[in-house]
Amino acid sequence: MIKKPADSTCVCPAVLPSNVLTKPMVAGMTVCMKEEPKKYGHWRREMVENQILSRGVRDPDVLKAMATVPRHLFVSEALVDSAYGDFPLPIGEGQTISQPYIIAEMTQALELKGHERVLEIGTGSGYQAAILAQIAYKVYTIERNNTLFLQTRKLFDSLKYHNIVTRYSDGTQGWKAESPFDAIIVTAGGQQIPPPLVDQLAVGGRLVIPVGGHMSQELIKLEKTEDGVRTYNLGGCRFVKLIGQHGWDG
Numbered sequence: 001m002i003k004k005p006a007d008s009t010c011v012c013p014a015v016l017p018s019n020v021l022t023k024p025m026v027a028g029m030t031v032c033m034k035e036e037p038k039k040y041g042h043w044r045r046e047m048v049e050n051q052i053l054s055r056g057v058r059d060p061d062v063l064k065a066m067a068t069v070p071r072h073l074f075v076s077e078a079l080v081d082s083a084y085g086d087f088p089l090p091i092g093e094g095q096t097i098s099q100p101y102i103i104a105e106m107t108q109a110l111e112l113k114g115h116e117r118v119l120e121i122g123t124g125s126g127y128q129a130a131i132l133a134q135i136a137y138k139v140y141t142i143e144r145n146n147t148l149f150l151q152t153r154k155l156f157d158s159l160k161y162h163n164i165v166t167r168y169s170d171g172t173q174g175w176k177a178e179s180p181f182d183a184i185i186v187t188a189g190g191q192q193i194p195p196p197l198v199d200q201l202a203v204g205g206r207l208v209i210p211v212g213g214h215m216s217q218e219l220i221k222l223e224k225t226e227d228g229v230r231t232y233n234l235g236g237c238r239f240v241k242l243i244g245q246h247g248w249d250g
Helices: 018-022 029-035 038-055 060-068 077-082 100-109 127-135 146-158 195-199
Strands: 089-092 095-097 117-121 138-143 164-168 181-186 201-212 217-225 228-237
Touching: 038 060, 038 100, 060 100, 060 127, 077 089, 089 146, 100 127, 100 201, 100 217, 100 228, 117 127, 127 138, 127 146, 127 164, 138 146, 146 164, 195 201
Parallel strands: 117 138, 117 181, 138 164, 181 201
Antiparallel strands: 089 095, 201 217, 217 228
């Protein structure tokens, strides 16, 4: 998925405090950070400063998560040196790992404070779930492709993300047994917001999803209140299709 920044001229990159860029937020990540070559930490710092902070993402927890998670471990070995570029990358099975900026923007839109139970529709590479797991209490993620499901479960275990729960299923139907969720994020574009996801969102919760056609969508943020729902348009984007009972046909 790729998204144009709201202002293509952008402001000059700001500089983050060193503790925001280097402090791991999940215990298991400490080992990974110590063992990786220094270049990856440098590339993450540049990614956060030049692609994310400069485009208006300001949530400190989101910035810290993006500066911590080793994105290069969520792509194929052939694409490792491109992992921190300002673009999406293929991960196989017709899917992609989204552009870093859009992942940060969508995560910020969820307004996570640390206590939330979050549902993700479309595990894909697992990178978005890993970012969420750095901030939220627990992440429930659903993947409809069995190959990706098995790959990401193994990766989560190796990185000691014990607060990520995975499921192989049709994500457009949500995860009723574990609902309600404080936040829901959908990483594929649908023609509409799947009704089960709205039903499974807690009152006061936020849902972020791309909605539109095959080639382009609008990033929609939905807030659920006692009186109904409010929606906000966060701008244009382009995602792979959301396939399932309440999405596109496979």
